[in-house]
Each structure stands twice: as C-alpha cells, then as structure tokens.
Amino acid sequence: MAQRIEVEVSTPYPVVIGSGLSVAEVLSGMMEPGVAAVLTDSQVGPLHAATVRRDLESAGWRVAATIEVAAGERSKSLDVYAEVVRELAREGLTRDGALFVLGGGVVGDLGGFVAGTYMRGVSLVAMPTTLLAMVDSSVGGKVGLDLPEGKNLVGGFVRPRAVLADLDRLSTLPPREISNGLAEVIKMALLSGGDYLEDLHLIEAARAGDPEALHTLVAHSVAFKASVVAEDERETGRRAILNYGHTIGHGLEAAADYSLPHGEAIAAGMVFAARLSRDRYGTDLVKMHENLLRRAGLPTRPPAFDLEKVLKAMGADKKRRSADGAAEHRFVLLKDAGHPVWDVPMNEEEVRRVMETAGG
Ligand SMILES: NC(=O)c1ccc[n+]([C@@H]2O[C@H](COP(=O)([O-])OP(=O)(O)OC[C@H]3O[C@@H](n4cnc5c(N)ncnc54)[C@H](O)[C@@H]3O)[C@@H](O)[C@H]2O)c1
Ligand SMILES: [Zn+2]
Structure with missing residues (x-):
C-alpha cells in the first residue's frame, strides 16, 4: 500500500512511499503531462531509466532527453552542472518542462539545483533510488554542489512537486549502500x-x-x-x-x-x-x-x-x-x-x- 506524507511548507508537496509506484498515477491531478527530461547516473540509468521513460510516455509525457552523469559524489560539481544545463538547452527543454531526477542523493542534489536554476526554475519530480535519498536527501528541498574547498558550498532550496520513493528500486542497491x-x-x-x-x-x-x-x-x-x-x-x-x-x-x-x-x-x-x-x-x-x-x-x-x-x-x-x-x-x-x-x-x-x- 502506498503511503503519502505531506511536507507542509508554504508550497506543500507529497512524499509517496510504496512499491511499484506509477509516476503517472501519483502525478495525475497534480501535473499535466508535457515535456520531460530524466536525469540519472551511469549506474542507475541502465537499471531503472527505461521503466521510468515508459511510464511517463504511457501517461502522455514526451521525454526529450535522458541525461546520465557519472555515478559518484564527484558529479556534484560545477563542471557536471554546466554539462547538464547545456544539454537541457540543446534538447530545448523549456520553462514549462519538468525534470525527473532518478537516483541517489548525488543526482538528487545536482538535479534539484539544475531544476531550480535552469531557466530560473522548471518543475522537479524526485525519484530517489537509494535508501539514503528516500529517508533524507529527497525531502526538505536542500540542493547543491560541492567545491574542492568543501561540501555543499553552492546550493539553494528547491521544492519538488512530488517525491516518489519506490521501495522496489532498492532491490538493485548494493548492500554497502x-x-x-x-x-x-x-x-x-x-x-x-x-x-x-x-x-x-x-x-x-x-x-x-x-x-x-x-x-x-x-x-x-x-x-x-x-x-x-x-x-x-x-x-x-x-x-x-x-x-x-x-x-x-x-x-x-x-x-x-x-x-x-x-x-x-x-x-x-x-x-x-x-x-x-x-x-x-x-x-x-x-x-x-x-x-x-x-x-x-x-x-x-x-x-x-x-x-x-x-x-x-x-x-x-x-x-x-x-x-x-x-x-x-x-x-x-x-x-x-x-x-x-x-x-x-x-x-x-x-x-x-x-x-x-x-x-x-
Ligand atoms: N539534500 C539533502 O538534504 C541531503 C541529505 C543527506 C545527504 N545528501 C547528499 O546525498 C549524497 C549521498 O547520497 P547517496 O548515498 O544516495 O549517494 P549516491 O547518489 O552516490 O548513490 C550511491 C551509489 O549507489 C548507486 N545507486 C543508486 N541507486 C541505485 C539503485 N537503485 N541500484 C543500484 N545502484 C544504485 C549510485 O549510482 C551510486 O554509485 C551526498 O552528496 C550527500 O551530501 C543530501
Ligand atoms: Zn547526511
């Protein structure tokens, strides 16, 4: 059974926890299907991106791009950020588009920062795939990048439209994670x-x-x-x-x-x-x-x-x-x-x- 917990900030958003969640179902009534981009990493993409794409497309979304960054903390960098926003620009994602961020806390923090800043902000849907991201980083709106000088030194607060914590994704997560x-x-x-x-x-x-x-x-x-x-x-x-x-x-x-x-x-x-x-x-x-x-x-x-x-x-x-x-x-x-x-x-x-x- 899916459970829904509201984060009661001034623009509230739900965190939906369950198994085999459908993006389309969770978002129905909240967001009209439109143009989407999916951001993921090189480990999660091959495992889970195709399912997300299919789910979105069957609900009427057009997925303009699936962007994969290298797995690991080093992708929370200014360089990778620049690559991702430029890729979105090349793919023509517009202000009314939505970014679906599929991955752990690294992709979540990076993708949230992208969603908050690309064209001064596009809609963000968080799809955490690590236990860490489900229990912590996908909730609360803190997003950002690291600098060589220190962690999370660049960032902001970006509220997602919704967070989908699908426990099924944890089945591929290595025990150390x-x-x-x-x-x-x-x-x-x-x-x-x-x-x-x-x-x-x-x-x-x-x-x-x-x-x-x-x-x-x-x-x-x-x-x-x-x-x-x-x-x-x-x-x-x-x-x-x-x-x-x-x-x-x-x-x-x-x-x-x-x-x-x-x-x-x-x-x-x-x-x-x-x-x-x-x-x-x-x-x-x-x-x-x-x-x-x-x-x-x-x-x-x-x-x-x-x-x-x-x-x-x-x-x-x-x-x-x-x-x-x-x-x-x-x-x-x-x-x-x-x-x-x-x-x-x-x-x-x-x-x-x-x-x-x-x-x-
Ligand atoms: N924004 C916040 O409030 C907040 C809170 C806590 C942590 N964080 C940040 O989160 C980051 C850590 O997040 P993390 O531990 O999720 O790291 P991560 O995103 O690097 O994921 C860990 C590893 O697991 C892989 N992976 C992810 N999901 C998988 C799946 N379902 N199956 C197989 N492999 C999978 C990833 O590719 C990666 O190699 C740190 O940068 C930390 O600063 C942010
Ligand atoms: Zn932490």
Whole structure:
C-alpha cells in the first residue's frame, strides 16, 4: 500500500512511499503531462531509466532527453552542472518542462539545483533510488554542489512537486549502500527518540531487504524530517539538528576528496559527536551509537585521515570565529536520545582532542 506524507511548507508537496509506484498515477491531478527530461547516473540509468521513460510516455509525457552523469559524489560539481544545463538547452527543454531526477542523493542534489536554476526554475519530480535519498536527501528541498574547498558550498532550496520513493528500486542497491542509508535512519532515530528509536530493531530485516521493514523505516524518517522541515524550512533554527554527525562527517568527506561515502562519513561523525556530547553533558551514548552502527554494517571510526585537512574543511563548512578570534565550530549534540541541541560552540581544541583520541 502506498503511503503519502505531506511536507507542509508554504508550497506543500507529497512524499509517496510504496512499491511499484506509477509516476503517472501519483502525478495525475497534480501535473499535466508535457515535456520531460530524466536525469540519472551511469549506474542507475541502465537499471531503472527505461521503466521510468515508459511510464511517463504511457501517461502522455514526451521525454526529450535522458541525461546520465557519472555515478559518484564527484558529479556534484560545477563542471557536471554546466554539462547538464547545456544539454537541457540543446534538447530545448523549456520553462514549462519538468525534470525527473532518478537516483541517489548525488543526482538528487545536482538535479534539484539544475531544476531550480535552469531557466530560473522548471518543475522537479524526485525519484530517489537509494535508501539514503528516500529517508533524507529527497525531502526538505536542500540542493547543491560541492567545491574542492568543501561540501555543499553552492546550493539553494528547491521544492519538488512530488517525491516518489519506490521501495522496489532498492532491490538493485548494493548492500554497502543500504548501510549508508541506515546511517541517516539511525541519525533520525537518535534525534527523534521514542517509537522511532525502538523501531531500529528492524535494522537487520531492512538489510535483508524485507519490504515492510524498509517501508517502516523510510516512513518514520520522512515523517520526522517533514515535521522538522515544516517548522523551519530555511534552517534559521531547529532544522540544524539534522546535521547531527555532519560537522565532522563533511570534514572527513572533503579531506578524503569525496572518496568516502557520505553515510560512512557521518557514521564516524556521529560517534565523535557522541563523545563530545558525553564530555559536555555526561550522558554516555557512545556504546549505543557504536552498536547501532555496527548492526547496520557501518564503520564506527573513519579510515586514516589527515586531521589538519579535516579541520580545515570543517572550517569551510560551518566554522565561526568567537569574539576573541579563536577558531570555533558549531555542533549538534545530544543531551540524550530524542533531546538534540544545536548551534553548540566548540573550540577547535576540544574537537581536536576528541578526534586524536578516537579510542575512548
Ligand atoms: N539534500 C539533502 O538534504 C541531503 C541529505 C543527506 C545527504 N545528501 C547528499 O546525498 C549524497 C549521498 O547520497 P547517496 O548515498 O544516495 O549517494 P549516491 O547518489 O552516490 O548513490 C550511491 C551509489 O549507489 C548507486 N545507486 C543508486 N541507486 C541505485 C539503485 N537503485 N541500484 C543500484 N545502484 C544504485 C549510485 O549510482 C551510486 O554509485 C551526498 O552528496 C550527500 O551530501 C543530501
Ligand atoms: Zn547526511
């Protein structure tokens, strides 16, 4: 059964979760068929683009182009962005066209930015194909690109017309990518606490591909994220909690030249954040984090990293200067499961200490 969760921002949009969803059915009554372009990546395209094309065409859409970018984080770049918008221009996609973005968070962030900027904006329909994209990146409107200087440094807020999370697409996803998605699921559960945290007993079933377990975890994450986003779409306050584990995680990603998957980076980032939380508030959730991440098949510490590079990249991400000029980072910490605090200033020395003594 398909489930529909509304993201209640000023122009609301639905996230539809189910198996074997038809784009045409979901969009009927919301969008008139017209000219479409499909953006995907080199791994997802051969597996799923033909089905999407057929589905759109049978509903009366004309698919002007299917654009494939190289799979992987490096496609979230200015160069690839330029190639994609130029291709749309060559194919003659006009302002009333629609971009269907089929892929994981990389294609989602890139495609959302394309849809928001090409001809000052064309309609966007998000079709996330990774667990990570279904539970997190396709909801909330943040889109963007990386720079060599740091992650997500160019971007915007672009609302899709609809998000179609078709769980069937997960059947082709490699196990490591299921684990990466579970990193964001665990993040969301630690932030929300309560029933959602309890539902993490479904981690093993989800890894085994159980459709009900996947549905439950996706629906919980989407509902939680949608409620946070509805309250603070532009991240002037509480939405920042969704960056739990990301301050250090993004630094690790950039320092590794984006060869470290996002999910694995934030898994390590959350363990560091749990240590910082323990130092600051005395609640020890480190073991709990490690157990959950291990069960999800995720590492609890990053591969060897260059600390100075990580701190520098974190600087580009979120660093501020305190009044006395000392380097300072802003963190999301947990006072307890379900009790996040955000915008917590941490001086660089505290961060350095926790990252140097990754053992305790
Ligand atoms: N915008 C946001 O709010 C937000 C939130 C979280 C993460 N993100 C971003 O999302 C990105 C990570 O997303 P991701 O983990 O989905 O990475 P991804 O898009 O690179 O996908 C991971 C890999 O899986 C492949 N793949 C995708 N779907 C598949 C399928 N159904 N079958 C087989 N292979 C498939 C891809 O080709 C890729 O190789 C990062 O750039 C991160 O910054 C954005
Ligand atoms: Zn993330």
